[in-house]
Amino acid sequence: MVRRHEEDAPQLSRSGPVTAAMVAAKAGLSRATVTHVLNGRAAEMQIRPETQQRVLDAARELGYRANALARSVRTGKSGMIGYIVDDVHYEPYWHTMVGAMAAAEHEGFTLKVLSVTAETFNERIRQCMELRLEGLMLRVVLDKRPLYEEVIRAGMAVVTVDEWVPQPYGIRVSADDAVGCHEAISHLVALGHRRIAFISSGFESQPTEGMLNREGFFLGEMALRGLEVPDGYIARERMSVYGRGASVEHDVESGLTAAGNLLDHPAGRPTAIFCWRDEAALVAIQACQRRGLRVPQDISVVGFSDLSAAWLSNPPLTTCASPWEEMGQVAMRELVNSLKAGFDPAPREIAVPSGLIVRGSTGSVPH
Amino acid sequence: MVRRHEEDAPQLSRSGPVTAAMVAAKAGLSRATVTHVLNGRAAEMQIRPETQQRVLDAARELGYRANALARSVRTGKSGMIGYIVDDVHYEPYWHTMVGAMAAAEHEGFTLKVLSVTAETFNERIRQCMELRLEGLMLRVVLDKRPLYEEVIRAGMAVVTVDEWVPQPYGIRVSADDAVGCHEAISHLVALGHRRIAFISSGFESQPTEGMLNREGFFLGEMALRGLEVPDGYIARERMSVYGRGASVEHDVESGLTAAGNLLDHPAGRPTAIFCWRDEAALVAIQACQRRGLRVPQDISVVGFSDLSAAWLSNPPLTTCASPWEEMGQVAMRELVNSLKAGFDPAPREIAVPSGLIVRGSTGSVPH
DNA sequence: CTGAAAGCGCTTACAG
DNA sequence: CTGAAAGCGCTTACAG
Numbered sequence: 228m229v230r231r232h233e234e235d236a237p238q239l240s241r242s243g244p245v246t247a248a249m250v251a252a253k254a255g256l257s258r259a260t261v262t263h264v265l266n267g268r269a270a271e272m273q274i275r276p277e278t279q280q281r282v283l284d285a286a287r288e289l290g291y292r293a294n295a296l297a298r299s300v301r302t303g304k305s306g307m308i309g310y311i312v313d314d315v316h317y318e319p320y321w322h323t324m325v326g327a328m329a330a331a332e333h334e335g336f337t338l339k340v341l342s343v344t345a346e347t348f349n350e351r352i353r354q355c356m357e358l359r360l361e362g363l364m365l366r367v368v369l370d371k372r373p374l375y376e377e378v379i380r381a382g383m384a385v386v387t388v389d390e391w392v393p394q395p396y397g398i399r400v401s402a403d404d405a406v407g408c409h410e411a412i413s414h415l416v417a418l419g420h421r422r423i424a425f426i427s428s429g430f431e432s433q434p435t436e437g438m439l440n441r442e443g444f445f446l447g448e449m450a451l452r453g454l455e456v457p458d459g460y461i462a463r464e465r466m467s468v469y470g471r472g473a474s475v476e477h478d479v480e481s482g483l484t485a486a487g488n489l490l491d492h493p494a495g496r497p498t499a500i501f502c503w504r505d506e507a508a509l510v511a512i513q514a515c516q517r518r519g520l521r522v523p524q525d526i527s528v529v530g531f532s533d534l535s536a537a538w539l540s541n542p543p544l545t546t547c548a549s550p551w552e553e554m555g556q557v558a559m560r561e562l563v564n565s566l567k568a569g570f571d572p573a574p575r576e577i578a579v580p581s582g583l584i585v586r587g588s589t590g591s592v593p594h
Numbered sequence: 595m596v597r598r599h600e601e602d603a604p605q606l607s608r609s610g611p612v613t614a615a616m617v618a619a620k621a622g623l624s625r626a627t628v629t630h631v632l633n634g635r636a637a638e639m640q641i642r643p644e645t646q647q648r649v650l651d652a653a654r655e656l657g658y659r660a661n662a663l664a665r666s667v668r669t670g671k672s673g674m675i676g677y678i679v680d681d682v683h684y685e686p687y688w689h690t691m692v693g694a695m696a697a698a699e700h701e702g703f704t705l706k707v708l709s710v711t712a713e714t715f716n717e718r719i720r721q722c723m724e725l726r727l728e729g730l731m732l733r734v735v736l737d738k739r740p741l742y743e744e745v746i747r748a749g750m751a752v753v754t755v756d757e758w759v760p761q762p763y764g765i766r767v768s769a770d771d772a773v774g775c776h777e778a779i780s781h782l783v784a785l786g787h788r789r790i791a792f793i794s795s796g797f798e799s800q801p802t803e804g805m806l807n808r809e810g811f812f813l814g815e816m817a818l819r820g821l822e823v824p825d826g827y828i829a830r831e832r833m834s835v836y837g838r839g840a841s842v843e844h845d846v847e848s849g850l851t852a853a854g855n856l857l858d859h860p861a862g863r864p865t866a867i868f869c870w871r872d873e874a875a876l877v878a879i880q881a882c883q884r885r886g887l888r889v890p891q892d893i894s895v896v897g898f899s900d901l902s903a904a905w906l907s908n909p910p911l912t913t914c915a916s917p918w919e920e921m922g923q924v925a926m927r928e929l930v931n932s933l934k935a936g937f938d939p940a941p942r943e944i945a946v947p948s949g950l951i952v953r954g955s956t957g958s959v960p961h
Numbered sequence: 962c963t964g965a966a967a968g969c970g971c972t973t974a975c976a977g
Numbered sequence: 978c979t980g981a982a983a984g985c986g987c988t989t990a991c992a993g
Contacts (some may be wrong), residue, residue, distance in 0.1 A: 244726070244748065245668060246986060262988060273962050289969045292723035297667045297986035303610060307706075315695075321688035328682075328709050337721065339674075340707050342695050354704065356659035359611070364603055366616055372925055380657055381611065446974045509906045516908055536903035539876040541883055552720060613970060624980045629972060640978055664970035668985045 245291045249539065254285035261286070265293065285405035299359065308562065309334050309360040311351065311369040315342045317468070318534055319551045320366050323388055326555025327364055332565045336361070342500070345369055352377055362562045362570075364388060364555075384570035386558045389549075391440060393574060398565065400558040400577045406530070407547030407581030408444035408501075411529050412452070414545070414583055415499045419592035420527060421454055424489045424497035429463030439504045441531060457494045460461045462486070468506045482510035490518060490526075498526060498592045505537050505546055512588065523590030533584060542587035550579040612656045628653070632660065666726065670690050675703050675929065676727040678718065680734040683903055684835070686918045687733050690755055694731055701930045704730070712736055719744055729924075729929045729937075731755060751795035751937035753925045756916075758807060760941060765932065767925040769946045771898075774914030774948030775811035775868075776898050779819070781950055782866045786959035787894060789819055791864035792912045793857045793874045796830030796848065808870045808898060824861045829853070835873045849877035857885060857893075865893060865959045872897035873915055879907070879955065889892025890957030900951060906907070909954035917946040 247265075251258045256278065263272045264282040268441045285453075286293075299305045308331055312320050324340065331338045339360065343351045352374050355363060362384035365371065375396050378385055385397030393399060415423055427442040442461065449456050462485035467478050485507070502508035508530030512522050518528050522542055530537060533548035557579055565571060614632075618625045623645065630639045631649040666672045675698055679687050691707065698851050706727065708772040710718045715734075719741050722730060729751035731866075732738065742763050745752055752764030760766060782790055809828065816823050829852035852874070857863045869875035875897030879889050887893050889909055897904060900915035913931045924946055932938060 248986080258986090259965085259988080260963060263963090266988085275962065278962080290744070293723040294667065294726060294986050295721075296663050296672060296726055297969090297971095298988075300661065300664045300667050300971080300986080303969075303986050307715050316689070318685060321685070322683070324707070325682050325709070328707060332709065332714070334982095337725065338707050340691070340695060340705050342692070342699065347699070351699075353659065354662075357662040358704065359661060359663055377731050445628070506906060509908070513910075534903075534906070535901065536906040539873060539901070540907045541876070541880050541902040543880075577600070584816065611970095615970080625970090626972080633972085642978065645978080661970050664985090665972075667970085667987080668972050670985075675989095818979090919986085938986060 232488070240556070242487035242507060244294070245289045247291070247293065249292050250282065250285045250289055253289060254281040256282065265291075274377060294427070299501065303359075305359045306336055307339050307358060307360050307362055307365060307442070307558070308362045309339045309341055309355050309358070309365055311343055311355070312365045313343045313369055319389075319532065319549065322551035323366065323555035323558075324551035326557075327388075327395065327559040328555075330556045330559035332541065333443075336559075336563060338468070343367055345370065349373065355383075356381060362386070362566055364558055364562060365390075379572065382572070384532060384562055384566050386562045388558045389551075390555050396397060396572055396574060398561050398575045398577065399557070400561065400579065402549045402554060402555050403578035403580045404441050404547070404549075405444050407549075407583060408448055409529075411501055411547055411582035412445070412448035414585060414589065415529065416454075418450060418499075418521065418589060420499040421592070422460075422497045423449065423454065423499045424460040424462065425456075425490075425536045426462045426464055426482075426485050426489070426500060428503050429485070434525075445501060457492070459488070459492055460497060462488050464507050464510075466506060466510065468504075479510050479513075482507050483514050486511035486514035490514065491522070496526070499529070499589070500526065501529045501531075503531055505532040505534045505544060508544055508546065509536060509540055512542075512544075522588050525593055527589040527592075529583075529589060531581075537584075538542040538586065545586045546584055547581045547582050547587040548584050554579050611661070612658045614658070614660065615654045617649065617656055617658050621648040621651060632658075670726075672726045672728055673703055674706050674725060674727050675726070675729045675731060675926070676706045676708055676722050677731045678708045678710055678722070678734055680710045680736055686756075686899060688918075689918035690733065690925075693919035693924075693927040694755075695922075697923045697926035697930070703926075703930060710734055716740065717877075718776055722750075723748060729753070729933055731925055731929060732757075746939065749937065749939070751929055751933050753929045755921050755925050756883075756918075760792065760943065763939055763941060765925070765928050765944065767914045767921050767928065767940045767946065769921060771808050771914070771916075771947035772811050774898065774950060775808060775815055777950035778868055778898075779812070779815035779881065781956065782868070782894060782896065783819060783821075785866075785894065785956060787866040788959070789862070789864045790816065790823075790866045790868060790939035791823065791827040791829065791859075792823075793829045793831055793849075793852050793856070793867060793869040793878060794830060795870050796832035796852075803819045812868060824859070826855065826859055827864065828862070829855050831874045831877075833873060833877065835871075846877050846880075847910060849874050850881050853878035853881035857881065857887070863893070866896070866956070867893065868896045868898075870898055870909060872899040872901045875911055875913065875955070876903060876907055879909075879911075889955050892960055894956040894959075896956060904951075905953065911949055912953045912956040914948045915951050916948050919941075921946050 231264040247258050247261045265277045269279050328338050341351050365387045387394050388400045423443045464482045464485040465483045507530050515554045530544045530546035533546050537546045614625050618628045628649050631646045636646050695705050708718050719729045732754045754761050754766045794811045831849045831852040833849045875895050897911050897913035900913050904911040905912045
């Protein structure tokens, strides 16, 4: 009896997810007809309304959900894009992911997020290839050569986000910091500031050309206006800014020192400090306040990034907003477009402008 | 000729990814042997070392990567877990994702991130089912009933994170705020504070029981110590805290007002303000400073969450750290374990303790 | 308009 | 020790 039953309706007795075959059985039609109707090819196939309805009804009653994995195997398109991050704790890359996710979902793609460390990088690369991701969005500072190697061989589409130097492969979406720097200095100068100092990156690990972008733009803007930048008006800071809670991985000292050096400068302290990142600016404000200097009455401070801490701090920070979310959006859109058009591996550069947001940490120059 | 060539080595002439069949052909073995070796069943199958080597060499030379999708179709296990978020811009849920991702990757699972809005919810649900996700991690405040319905039918494993009220299905991982509140009040009392006010949530959309947790714990701690909470010592704030940059979606007013009401309280202002979230605390500090009150010399402020803004603000904020990342880790671990053990749909509750982090916004009571 | 059949790339009994 | 064969759930020519 049991065996007989299995022969009659083998599919219906299974316990796993509903398959197209079960829908077909229930509707008394073939599996092909079911897929045609369900995939919107009913018109093209001239399937009559009544038949369509039978399929639809059966599918609904059974709660049928097509197996996207099986479809992918068949079509060779996974519809999945990977977002690989190593700076996993850094706020901006969440916003970038949000932008990317919105764009991906809008285009019918789905986002797979993978975190990497030096130790897990190779395994993650392997996973990306095995999962047949159609494209990769990269935000990793680790040596990407092994990745590029595999990816090039597979012809996989790649976009990098917020890389400071050109990449050997794929699309690079980064922020155009020149705009932000221009607006920041214009803003300060309009407020009457002439003695403007800069807190720059003290990290050496990154390629110099890239790392010095903002510092270079600052110098350019100053030179353009004939404003002097005295020796020692560029300080450097190398705080670690990740981590939260009890397992604090951040260390504010080098930031305090950098700001302190500026404030104690023998040639007199600047009336404004422009910083290469918000963390430096916020810590600089702390340094000012510790010395009894009021921000912005006694001294103005401008950051770069627009972290959430910027609008929540006291005073709210005037800062150049990096287009984190927009970069993610643009990157994903470009990736998807290049997927449709056939990915062109030749490096291509896209810059999204940053822009100044004026809040409470800047004011007229004190006299 | 062409046809002949195709017959000889049909697989090798294909342009797409390398398949196990190509590896087998290259090694002069059968596909089964290839999978056996590559999937570590060589010993079990007693495949001799020399044969194994042939497989390995062929696979390496061809750059073979098994198609994980095809494997999933066959085995019925996708190895993918979905993380669904609607509060997509809120910092804490990034940390939760990081924790979840770490745990998932540790267990060999891969994370798919899906954002939802009221409009896209149904489509995302469908995608989850079609993708044959093995489990779902939920951080969504939208009405989850349609989701639960589908998920229950499919028997899909589910864990919610940071839900304030019990759920009808699956595992709920939330923070135990009682611990944080206890530590906060103990800390303030040890500093000599007696007049402690609270800034609470002014939102009405969430279920009352849940929403009032922290407020309730505060009241409990105060009562426990015989400390009075005068009428009006509980203020309410309903700032929107998302968004950044130019497209500001936040509005600080109600926070300033709430703090202001406390500072201007007819019965005299409190010496310490405890806040249900960091945003409220940071804005309260602004309110204090606008009135010329120094934090912590004149008044102490304690937050709740430990946003990144907490350690970056001036002064750095003393706050109850919610275990965002740990919740993600625990949730994912529980999900994976229940997957292995066979998912038990009966609701289950797990609480991860929050804990106080003392920074610079609290000090001895002024006299 | 609808169905039978081949095939996507894999895994897994089953034979030998 | 190794291979031939069936099957996972889908899509897509191809017939009729």
